[in-house]
Amino acid sequence: MNVWEARWLRAFHVLYYACLVLGLILSFGENAAPDVLTLGIVALMAxxxxxxxxxxxxLLGRLNPMAVHLAVLCALYAALVMRNRSFDVVIFGLMPQPYVMLTSPWSYAGAVATVLGTFAARGYLDEPGAVWRLIGSSGLVVAIGLFVDHVSRQSAQNKMVGVLEERARLAREIHDTLAQGLSGITTQLEAAEQAMPDLPAVRKRIALAKQLARDNLQEARRSVDALRPGPLADARLEAALAEVAARWSQTSGVPATVSVEGTPRPLPGEVGTTLLRAAQEGLSNAAKHARAGRVAITLTYMDDEVALDVFDDGTGFDPAVRSAGYGLAAMRERAGSVGGTLTVESAPGEGTALCLRIPSS
Structure with missing residues (x-):
């Protein structure tokens, strides 16, 4: 049971006891105070x-014993009302109890039984039109129960959707930070192994691997704190792109340039994050798969959108062939979450162009 369910349950219990207390107050307002038997029934109900x-x-939701407890409470309520009509008000605290104590469809049957007991206790069954009043009242309490059930199911579904979306977001964050960082460290260590016994080259590769490990540890901590990319914390997007490209060029040995077209302007945090992650993914793919000689990143500010293009002159691939990797799928999810679109143009031997467009208005 979550916090909100516990609070609602507590509220229904408080309502029940508040109605009993209100009935007592009203009964003492009559010409004669309630007798001992009436007070005993109130104490027994409480x-x-x-x-x-x-x-x-x-035990809530179990037909046995909750159906028995509900029947006892309804019987006690009927006896209480027959002795003193001041306790009619208790029905407002008793009516939600079938939905608290039982699950559907038994909760609806319990609500109808509660209405029937109320009519019998008040002597309404002998009045003209009692059947129609009973049908109307029963229909109302069932409709209320159906509405509450619908809201509860929708709330549960929304909660599940939110959980799945959060899982997908965390998967993208892990891929874009830890996975890419570990891949870079592995690449440097493999290069160091291949450079043996050239000690200066080995030291250089190990130093780069250590720097990558430090950077990605810092990035992981920042992601845990705010799930925002580290370079954006203290810099504009174009500066963050330049920092990421420079770091990537240092570790990969492939030149990467960053150019900005249009007039830079502030972007919402999630938009900037998406653009930066797309650039990181494009660079990562160029290093792992493309065997590129150069990479060019272009950030373009237009009137109603902002675009990021990442081009490499590597081996290229066939976009129609489904990849086993997670990177492009994560990028498309990110783009869709901010209303953007991702297109990839490539062909074997012709390099790869990645374009991300996000509305900015």
Missing amino acids: GWHGLFVVRRPQ
Whole structure:
């Protein structure tokens, strides 16, 4: 049971006892105070609900014993109202109880039974048109229950959707930070192994691997803190792109340039994150798959959108062939989350062009 469910349950219990107290107050306002038997029924209703419903939340929803407890409370309520009509008000606290104590469809049957007991206790069954009033009242409480059930299901579905979206977002963050960083470290260590016994070259590769490890540890900490990319924390997007490209060029040995077209302007945080992650993914793919000789990144500010193009002159690939990697799928998810689109143009031997467009208005 989550926090909100516990609060609603507590509210229904409070409502039940508040109605009992209000009934007592109203009964003392009559010409004669309630007798001992009436007070005893009130005490029994309060104690029964407390002992068998409030103190046993783990049994809520079970037909046995909750149906028995509901029947006892309804019978006690009928006896109470027949002795003193001031306790009619208790029905407002009793009516939600079938939905608290039972699951559908038994909760609807319990609500209708509660209405029927109320009519019998008040003597309404002998009045003209009682059947139609009973049908109308029963229909109303069932409709309310159906509405509450619908809202609860929608809330559960929305919660599940939110959980799945959060999982996908975290998967993208892990791929764009830790996975790419570990891949770069592995590449440098493999290069160091191949450089043996050239100690200066080995030291250089190990130093780069250590620097990558430090950078990615810092990035992981920042992602945990705010799930925002580290370079954007203290810099504009174009500066962050230049920093990422320079770092990538140092570790890969492939020149990468960054150019900006149009007039730079502030972008929403998630838009900037998406553009930066796309650039990181494009660079990562160029290093792992393309065997590129150069990479060019272009950030373009237009009137109603901002675009990021990443071009490499590597081996290229066939976009129609489904890749086993997660990178492009994660980029498309990111783009879609901010209303953007991702297109990839490539062919074997002709390099790769990646274009991300995001509306900015």
